[in-house]
Amino acid sequence: xxxxxxxxxxxxxxxxxxxxxxxxxxxxxxxxxxxxxxxxxxxxxxxxxxxxxxxxxxxxxxxxxxxxxxxxxxxxxxxxxxxxxxxxxxxxxxxxxxxxxxxxxxxxxxxxxxxx
Numbered sequence: 001x002x003x004x005x006x007x008x009x010x011x012x013x014x015x016x017x018x019x020x021x022x023x024x025x026x027x028x029x030x031x032x033x034x035x036x037x038x039x040x041x042x043x044x045x046x047x048x049x050x051x052x053x054x055x056x057x058x059x060x061x062x063x064x065x066x067x068x069x070x071x072x073x074x075x076x077x078x079x080x081x082x083x084x085x086x087x088x089x090x091x092x093x094x095x096x097x098x099x100x101x102x103x104x105x106x107x108x109x110x111x112x113x114x115x116x
Contacts (some may be wrong), residue, residue: 006116007081013046022050024059048078052085056093056104080115083108 019026020041027037054060087108094101 004084007077007084009077011075011077011081013048013075015044016047018043018045018047018050020050021053023053023057025057027059046081046085047072048075048081049085049088051082052087053089055082056086056089080112083111083115087112 019037020043021039022037026039027035029035087105090101090105090108094105
């Protein structure tokens with residue numbers, strides 16, 4: 001695939017504690033409308049990595065994305081890196097759950113190759 005430097009040139013993220021498996025199936029509301037997240041796969045990493053699985057399954061509103069970006073604006077190159085982080089989850093799901101994820105992997109790889 002060539003050098004990964006194209007995705008990270010000039011980007012120096014500060015590690016943050018991530019949920020690691022943040023998708024709409026792992027969020028809910030309590031009876032008092034307090035939001036909760038559960039079933040974490042927590043680790044310290046690039047905060048942008050969280051969007052790999054967020055985008056893979058959807059379920060998060062534009063309002064959520066806008067509120068997140070008010071706190072942590074997108075960094076230059078995010079549009080490219082987000083596909084790389086998504087591919088990690090797509091390949092993991094391909095391995096765990098089978099061929100139903102192959103087409104998504106292929107599409108993401110093609111997008112990534114376009115950036116090289």
